[in-house]
Amino acid sequence: MSALRSKRKEYLSVKDLQKLLDSCKLHLNQIDEVWPNIYIGNVAVAQNKAALLKLGITHVLNAAHSKRGSIGNQSFYGSDFVYCGIPADDSTHFDLDVYFQPAADFIHKALKSPDGKVLVHCIMGMSRSSTLVLAYLMIYHHLPLKQALQKLIQKRAIYPNRNFLALLLDLDLQLTKKKKTCRIL
Structure with missing residues (x-):
């Protein structure tokens, strides 16, 4: 029985993740560096190009592309920035997970470019954008979800919605299974 109980503890729930997020005591800023050059x-x-240039931002990933109040496309940013737009809704029904890999690839490529610095934003910079950065950390840095969350809340007040947390839990499970399969082979 105790072996079964300890096995269950390995699995996080959305509620566990929300408790972890609630432990963050930071105030929400306009922008924070949450990982080197991210x-x-x-x-x-995101719409203040002078501020972005001053920070040395080279790439912009807009997780609220074409949403109300979120201006952004390559022509808006011109040749100073590489732009990628993801038309995500911050809702309990939006399947943001279909964008996890493309967003992670964009961030990875941005960081590989000379002097690459990437801004990932949405409207508030709390839910959609942080979810995509968490997915990147899980996919490219092989961090378990809990560890990725702990790293981010040390740098920024974030709060992915329940749906996004559930999608990240699924990603965590998929990546864990993939790791185990690779070890066996």
Whole structure:
């Protein structure tokens, strides 16, 4: 019985993740560097090209592309930035997981480019953008979800919605299974 109980503890729930997020005591800023050369910010800072240039941002990943108040496309940013837009809704029904790999690939490629710095933003810089950065950390840095969350909340006040947390838990499970399969082979 105790072996079964300890096995169950390995699996996190959305509620566990929310408790972890609630432990963050940081105030929400317009922009924060959450990982070397990865910034999460809100739409106001994303539309301030002078501020982005000053920070040395080279790539912009907009997780609220074409949403109300979120101006952004390559022509808006011109040749100063490489732009990628993801038309995500911050809702309990949006399947953001279909964008986990493309967003992670964009971030990875941005960081590989000379002096690459990437801003990942949505409207507030709390849910959609942080979810995509968490997915990147899990996919490219092989961090378990809990560890990735702990790293981010040390740098920024984030709060992915329940749906996104559940999708990240699924990704965590898939990546864990993949790791185990690779070890066996």
